[in-house]
Amino acid sequence: MIRFENVGLRYGMGPEILRDISFQIPKGSFQFLSGPSGAGKTTLLRLLFLALAPTRGLITVFGKDRTLIKRNELPHLRRKIGVVFQDFRLLDHMTTYENVALPMRVRGRDESSYRNDVVELLKWVGLGERINVLPPVLSGGEKQRAAIARALIEQPEILLADEPTGNVDPTLARRLLRLFIELNRSGTAVVIATHDLQLMDQVDARRMVLAEGRLTLHD
Numbered sequence: 001m002i003r004f005e006n007v008g009l010r011y012g013m014g015p016e017i018l019r020d021i022s023f024q025i026p027k028g029s030f031q032f033l034s035g036p037s038g039a040g041k042t043t044l045l046r047l048l049f050l051a052l053a054p055t056r057g058l059i060t061v062f063g064k065d066r067t068l069i070k071r072n073e074l075p076h077l078r079r080k081i082g083v084v085f086q087d088f089r090l091l092d093h094m095t096t097y098e099n100v101a102l103p104m105r106v107r108g109r110d111e112s113s114y115r116n117d118v119v120e121l122l123k124w125v126g127l128g129e130r131i132n133v134l135p136p137v138l139s140g141g142e143k144q145r146a147a148i149a150r151a152l153i154e155q156p157e158i159l160l161a162d163e164p165t166g167n168v169d170p171t172l173a174r175r176l177l178r179l180f181i182e183l184n185r186s187g188t189a190v191v192i193a194t195h196d197l198q199l200m201d202q203v204d205a206r207r208m209v210l211a212e213g214r215l216t217l218h219d
Contacts, residue, residue, distance in 0.1 A: 001027055001158060001189060002048060007057030009043065017043055019213040021057070025158060025191065030184045032200045033193040035210035041193040042086075044210060045160050048191065049083050050074055062157075079103075082151035082188075084161040088143045090135040090150075096122065096142075097131045100149045114153070121149045125179060141172045148179060158189045165199055173199060 007021040017040050025031065025048075033041050046052045050061065050069070059066035061077060069077065090099045097118055104114040122131055125145040135143060144164060151159060161180065165173035177199060184190045194200065200207060207218040 001025055001062055003058075003060040004047075005058040005060075007047070007054045007059060009047065009052065010055050016055070017213055018047075018054075018210075018215075021215045023208060023215060023217060025189050027157070027189060028184070028187050029189045030181075030203060030205040031189075031191050031208055032203075032205055033191060033208045033210065034195055034197075034200065037195070039210045040213060041210055042162055044215075045083070045162055045191070045193055048158075048160055049081055050078055079107075079154050080157045082154065082156035082159040084144075084147050084151045084159070084164050086162050086166065088135075088147040090143055090146060092135050095132050095134060096127055096138065096146050099135065099146055100153055103150065103154050118149075118153060121153060122146075125149045126175075141168045144168060144172075144176065145179075148176070152183065156188060158191070159183060161190070161192045163194055164192060165194065165196060170198075174202070177202060 003024040004021050007018065008016050009018040010016045021044070033044065035041055043052070047054060047059065050066070053066065061069070062080065091102070094102070100122060101114060101118045119131065122128055125148060127142060127145055127149065130138065130142060135146070138146065148164065159180070165176055168176065173196070180190050180192065181203065209216045209218065
């Protein structure tokens with residue numbers, strides 16, 4: 001669904017942050033993205049999410065050349081890509097339910113068409129009793145699961161998760177990983193950026209290792 005061919009990225013006239021990156025994300029695949037801090041994992045995820053354009057090379061997204069995608073087409077394509085950010089990006093003045101439902105509201109959908117889906121998804125991630133709670137009251141793990149639910153509500157074809165277990169204990173990390181595995185089994189391609197080797201050892205998946213701006217693949 002997404003293909004990178006010799007992709008490079010630099011900011012301004014500075015050195016390349018990413019160099020000659022080539023890989024693909026097949027439909028229904030599960031992949032880990034690892035590497036030391038500062039290696040560019042988050043930058044690579046931003047390229048995948050179409051939040052950045054490469055300096056050189058070819059990126060193909062759902063069969064479209066990245067350079068030929070018009071600005072007004074980007075929102076439609078991004079709806080096919082769910083993203084879980086490190087900082088969760090929940091809105092403190094909205095309840096858990098309202099945060100998860102926000103993508104639907106932005107699209108102008110009537111609440112009656114998605115309310116049951118939001119409630120069922122929150123139950124699935126273990127937040128069925130926290131629907132009407134504001135984010136400041138939630139624990140770090142609960143915020144993480146709310147962010148995951150929001151990323152999943154539009155049933156994306158690809159899910160990108162940036163260090164999704166970085167701020168939770170090992171028990172909750174395993175629970176979150178099981179959520180990603182179940183999502184993958186339902187047909188969504190999953191890419192998890194992490195430095196947690198123990199987490200990666202629990203899944204038989206491709207590992208993409210980013211170091212010094214270059215990517216190596218380990219099947």
